[in-house]
Amino acid sequence: xxxxxxxxxxxxxxxxxxxxxxxxxxxxxxxxxxxxxxxxxxxxxxxxxxxxxxxxxxxxxxxxxxxxxxxxxxxxxxxxxxxxxxxxxxxxxxxxxxxxxxxx
Numbered sequence: 001x002x003x004x005x006x007x008x009x010x011x012x013x014x015x016x017x018x019x020x021x022x023x024x025x026x027x028x029x030x031x032x033x034x035x036x037x038x039x040x041x042x043x044x045x046x047x048x049x050x051x052x053x054x055x056x057x058x059x060x061x062x063x064x065x066x067x068x069x070x071x072x073x074x075x076x077x078x079x080x081x082x083x084x085x086x087x088x089x090x091x092x093x094x095x096x097x098x099x100x101x102x103x104x
Contacts, residue, residue: 073097 071079073094080090 071097 071093076085076090076093076097079085080087085093
């Protein structure tokens with residue numbers, strides 16, 4: 001059974017008594033200036049997230065590079081002296097190392 005219309009209206013008037021007319025609620029529009037700080041906060045959160053993602057991407061890409069075997073020129077010389085590399089292999093590896101260091 002539905003309550004009488006007068007009871008519903010009086011309840012609604014009592015429930016909203018003391019609430020300012022500008023209060024935001026369902027179907028009501030507040031002051032647009034109230035939204036600006038929240039938009040600023042949202043923008044800051046997005047920017048911080050982008051910075052964190054960029055840092056994470058850089059660290060993961062850096063870890064892939066560290067898995068490459070890198071020799072120094074001294075390592076190559078020692079390998080040649082031990083007989084692990086021939087003179088031709090040493091020169092080829094040395095040239096590749098120098099090109100990689102120059103960024104070619």
